[in-house]
Amino acid sequence: xxxxxxxxxxxxxxxxxxxxxxxxxxxxxxxxxxxxxxxxxxxxxxxxxxxxxxxxxxxxxxxxxxxxxxxxxxxxxxxxxxxxxxxxxxxxxxxxxxxxxxxxxxxxxxxxxxxxxxxxxxxxxxxxxxxxxxxxxxxxxxxxxxxxxxxxxxxxxxxxxxxxxxxxxxxxxxxxxxxxxxxxxxxxxxxxxxxxxxxxxxxxxxxxxxxxxxxxxxxxxxxxxxxxxxxxxxxxxxxxxxxxxxxxxxxxxxxxxxxxxxxxxxxxxxxxxxxxxxxxxxxxxxxxxxxxxxxxxxxxxxxxxxxxxxxxxxxxxxxxxxxxxxxxxxxxxxxxxxxxxxxxxxxxxxxxxxxxxxxxxxxxxxxxxxxxxxxxxxxxxxxxxxxxxxxxxxxxxxxxxxxxxxxxxxxxxxxxxxxxxxxxxxxxxxxxxxxxxxxxxxxxxxxxxxxxxxxxxxxxxxxxxxxxxxxxxxxxxxxxxxxxxxxxxxxxxxxxxxxxxxxxxxxxxxxxxxxxxxxxxxxxxxxxxx
Amino acid sequence: xxxxxxxxxxxxxxxxxxxxxxxxxxxxxxxxxxxxxxxxxxxxxxxxxxxxxxxxxxxxxxxxxxxxxxxxxxxxxxxxxxxxxxxxxxxxxxxxxxxxxxxxxxxxxxxxxxxxxxxxxxxxxxxxxxxxxxxxxxxxxxxxxxxxxxxxxxxxxxxxxxxxxxxxxxxxxxxxxxxxxxxxxxxxxxxxxxxxxxxxxxxxxxxxxxxxxxxxxxxxxxxxxxxxxxxxxxxxxxxxxxxxxxxxxxxxxxxxxxxxxxxxxxxxxxxxxxxxxxxxxxxxxxxxxxxxxxxxxxxxxxxxxxxxxxxxxxxxxxxxxxxxxxxxxxxxxxxxxxxxxxxxxxxxxxxxxxxxxxxxxxxxxxxxxxxxxxxxxxxxxxxxxxxxxxxxxxxxxxxx
Numbered sequence: 006x007x008x009x010x011x012x013x014x015x016x017x018x019x020x021x022x023x024x025x026x027x028x029x030x031x032x033x034x035x036x037x038x039x040x041x042x043x044x045x046x047x048x049x050x051x052x053x054x055x056x057x058x059x060x061x062x063x064x065x066x067x068x069x070x071x072x073x074x075x076x077x078x079x080x081x082x083x084x085x086x087x088x089x090x091x092x093x094x095x096x097x098x099x100x101x102x103x104x105x106x107x108x109x110x111x112x113x114x115x116x117x118x119x120x121x122x123x124x125x126x127x128x129x130x131x132x133x134x135x136x137x138x139x140x141x142x143x144x145x146x147x148x149x150x151x152x153x154x155x156x157x158x159x160x161x162x163x164x165x166x167x168x169x170x171x172x173x174x175x176x177x178x179x180x181x182x183x184x185x186x187x188x189x190x191x192x193x194x195x196x197x198x199x200x201x202x203x204x205x206x207x208x209x210x211x212x213x214x215x216x217x218x219x220x221x222x223x224x225x226x227x228x229x230x231x232x233x234x235x236x237x238x239x240x241x242x243x244x245x246x247x248x249x250x251x252x253x254x255x256x257x258x259x260x261x262x263x264x265x266x267x268x269x270x271x272x273x274x275x276x277x278x279x280x281x282x283x284x285x286x287x288x289x290x291x292x293x294x295x296x297x298x299x300x301x302x303x304x305x306x307x308x309x310x311x312x313x314x315x316x317x318x319x320x321x322x323x324x325x326x327x328x329x330x331x332x333x334x335x336x337x338x339x340x341x342x343x344x345x346x347x348x349x350x351x352x353x354x355x356x357x358x359x360x361x362x363x364x365x366x367x368x369x370x371x372x373x374x375x376x377x378x379x380x381x382x383x384x385x386x387x388x389x390x391x392x393x394x395x396x397x398x399x400x401x402x403x404x405x406x407x408x409x410x411x412x413x414x415x416x417x418x419x420x421x422x423x424x425x426x427x428x429x430x431x432x433x434x435x436x437x438x439x440x441x442x443x444x445x446x447x448x449x450x451x452x453x454x455x456x457x458x459x460x461x462x463x464x465x466x467x468x469x470x471x472x473x474x475x476x477x478x479x480x481x482x483x484x485x486x487x488x489x490x491x492x493x494x495x496x497x498x499x500x501x502x503x504x505x506x507x508x509x510x511x512x513x514x515x516x517x518x519x520x521x522x523x524x525x526x527x528x529x530x531x532x533x534x535x
Numbered sequence: 536x537x538x539x540x541x542x543x544x545x546x547x548x549x550x551x552x553x554x555x556x557x558x559x560x561x562x563x564x565x566x567x568x569x570x571x572x573x574x575x576x577x578x579x580x581x582x583x584x585x586x587x588x589x590x591x592x593x594x595x596x597x598x599x600x601x602x603x604x605x606x607x608x609x610x611x612x613x614x615x616x617x618x619x620x621x622x623x624x625x626x627x628x629x630x631x632x633x634x635x636x637x638x639x640x641x642x643x644x645x646x647x648x649x650x651x652x653x654x655x656x657x658x659x660x661x662x663x664x665x666x667x668x669x670x671x672x673x674x675x676x677x678x679x680x681x682x683x684x685x686x687x688x689x690x691x692x693x694x695x696x697x698x699x700x701x702x703x704x705x706x707x708x709x710x711x712x713x714x715x716x717x718x719x720x721x722x723x724x725x726x727x728x729x730x731x732x733x734x735x736x737x738x739x740x741x742x743x744x745x746x747x748x749x750x751x752x753x754x755x756x757x758x759x760x761x762x763x764x765x766x767x768x769x770x771x772x773x774x775x776x777x778x779x780x781x782x783x784x785x786x787x788x789x790x791x792x793x794x795x796x797x798x799x800x801x802x803x804x805x806x807x808x809x810x811x812x813x814x815x816x817x818x819x820x821x822x823x824x825x826x827x828x829x830x831x832x833x834x835x836x837x838x839x840x841x842x843x844x845x846x847x848x849x850x851x852x853x854x855x856x857x858x859x860x861x862x863x864x865x866x867x868x869x870x871x872x873x874x875x876x877x878x879x880x881x882x883x884x885x886x887x888x889x890x891x892x893x894x895x896x897x898x899x900x901x902x903x904x905x906x907x908x909x910x911x912x913x914x915x916x917x918x919x920x921x922x923x924x925x926x927x928x929x930x931x932x933x934x935x
Binding site: 361363380381390404 | 745746748749751803804805808809811812815816818819820821822823824825826882883
């Protein structure tokens with residue numbers, strides 16, 4: 006640390022008017038005393054951070070710690086002059102104009118965003134060369150475009166077909182395409198913002214391999230994630246941000262998960278999962294040999310025999326890789342996706358017959374969907390309107406909604422789930438991920454469900470908010486609600502479930518009691534080895 | 536001591552008002568724009584623009600397309616569009632005119648009250664039926680509304696020609712004409728105004744009472760009184776002005792009723808709430824148990840009903856069923872909504888805003904007419920104002 010300060014002070018003493026920096030040979034990106042203020046909030050406080058050439062540099066911190074502000078400065082969303090301090094890239098001061106992502110790319114900085122930014126209806130090659138297609142007499146030279154694409158993909162060992170349509174690719178391959186696109190721009194530094202939030206374990210492993218290949222090719226990476234174990238798998242150095250400050254920058258080998266968590270939250274966190282004393286009661290939901298087909302394509306079977314049961318006050322974890330049918334199972338039980346061709350779903354001993362989400366809700370089922378922005382919330386509406394939307398029947402006579410009763414009930418849920426907002430008229434698109442998820446959960450608890458299905462409930466939310474969601478799950482089971490928790494995060498499934506059903510290729514591959522479940526056993530079932 | 540506390544309360548009033556203003560900046564911006572237009576025309580016309588006669592005319596002129604704008608708001612809010620409303624209203628107007636001019640004379644001669652009521656019923660039924668049909672095709676057969684209503688626009692243009700045989704049909708029987716051209720007597724106007732004001736205050740106090748019973752914090756009483764008083768003053772001023780000319784006009788009264796009903800429906804019923812949710816995020820609405828098909832279908836039925844109202848008023852107001860009836864009204868209605876802050880992406884928009892938008896369109900047309908600007912240039916100005924208004928909105932949203 007002392008050493009860092011010494012280096013820093015020589016920088017500061019340098020003549021600021023010169024834009025080159027003699028000591029920057031192995032430093033590719035250098036933030037010096039960057040402060041970014043918004044009215045009433047300081048998002049970054051005096052951040053000094055150096056990224057060495059060729060390293061994979063992890064950045065972690067809770068939501069609101071300043072990671073995304075840092076990225077927005079690098080991509081020109083907050084242009085040069087709107088922040089204090091300096092940023093040097095390759096020894097030159099970076100002076101981005103307003104929203105000139107183009108300028109950042111030309112400088113050699115490429116960002117792979119959490120939400121992918123590809124055009125779905127065109128091919129991989131077209132996406133990679135979008136805006137810089139090779140021309141011959143003013144027309145696109147398709148042969149060259151696809152040949153160049155193939156070369157690029159081969160060089161970095163990316164296993165994608167250049168002429169595949171992007172919309173037909175899985176999330177993992179879409180991300181590879183995005184990375185290839187960045188590499189085709191001759192990116193010297195690649196920033197990955199939560200790259201694994203939508204990936205399954207096997208795809209994460211692939212991504213790690215790709216990143217190692219990139220490192221061999223001398224590409225520098227900044228790796229932002231909420232999943233702490235990934236830092237240990239891939240990074241050389243980790244920087245922890247908290248409340249807009251750099252808390253520490255250390256070589257990864259000197260760190261441990263416990264240390265990282267305590268740096269992030271500012272206190273020792275002994276347990277990632279709250280303690281629970283669950284006593285599951287009688288069986289409430291029974292699914293037997295469920296088969297279902299894609300409603301758009303009746304020959305494609307998405308569920309090929311799923312059986313399980315769920316008890317009152319129990320958490321059943323569902324694990325499985327992307328495409329194993331986890332989400333399809335949830336949506337099919339909820340009446341909104343698959344057409345059931347065989348098998349039964351029984352709720353409280355009665356065969357369930359739901360044609361849509363409204364039916365499901367009346368029967369006592371609730372679903373917290375996987376993608377809260379696309380399926381969970383009307384982002385341009387207020388917290389109040391979102392919470393009450395599925396529950397308006399409770400407050401309505403045939404012609405009128407009792408808005409006072411609506412407000413009162415919504416407020417009760419907002420308070421008991423500790424949604425952080427000054428009032429309920431705040432629009433959902435201004436909330437953090439964790440608070441948005443609490444709004445989604447509130448709206449589905451108000452209907453007083455017997456069974457709550459949560460599809461990846463902690464995806465993309467920070468450690469603190471995750472812990473609150475886990476506590477909430479425990480509270481709900483104590484009230485007798487039965488919970489199905491689908492998750493891509495194995496530790497979460499192991500930490501929160503009473504039993505775990507593992508899915509593989511549309512089937513239930515096996516159900517493990519928590520006492521006998523280990524990461525290895527779950528993974529071998531999920532990959533079809535066992 | 537006294538002065539400081541006075542200062543404090545003044546400050547809190549001001550800060551409350553600015554807070555209100557910030558929250559509704561879009562609505563206020565458009566009201567400011569409207570006042571600006573009025574001032575401009577008043578100066579240009581040497582005061583003629585604000586004469587009682589002209590104000591009465593101006594507001595009456597906006598009614599026919601405003602009925603369409605009232606319905607169009609919810610259509611656009613759900614992410615749909617209705618290009619047929621002008622021709623549907625036109626079609627209703629020529630059917631009604633045909634009944635008034637010929638059919639009633641043959642089967643029910645000399646029964647003005649009965650035939651007028653029947654004409655209204657037939658007009659409303661025709662509009663609703665057309666709306667039902669279009670809503671069914673859009674919602675349940677899943678043909679995009681843009682296509683269905685474009686097709687319907689052509690079809691009903693043809694319908695108008697078939698009914699009129701290319702001729703002008705007179706619909707100027709006194710009782711029927713009252714719907715579009717009549718006025719309330721001054722005393723009746725004042726009675727209506729008094730009734731509305733009493734209702735406003737009663738509702739305001741009643742709402743506060745209910746909120747108190749639920750234990751909610753209340754906005755300061757003076758704020759609510761100020762707001763209600765402002766509306767009341769506007770009503771009184773309007774009635775005073777038009778009473779010094781002819782009185783409150785019937786179509787304006789009908790429009791006010793339609794707008795209030797639809798504003799209420801859009802905020803306080805499941806039907807209205809679902810419309811905003813569908814436009815805001817269709818998938819989230821579907822997963823929240825909203826029956827999207829039924830809701831969109833119903834919205835087109837309501838739109839049809841309002842086309843019926845508009846058509847009846849149109850026939851009565853101009854006194855004829857003509858070949859050109861309703862031409863281009865759909866664009867006026869859409870423009871009114873957009874000017875009034877309805878988002879073309881769906882999910883946002885208010886009936887109140889659309890009414891202001893409609894008033895701006897009418898104010899422009901009327902002012903330019905008084906100034907004897909040729910109609911060719913009126914179109915140019917209206918077009919530029921629409922684009923400018925939306926650009927201003929985009930600009931302020933970006934730089935907020």
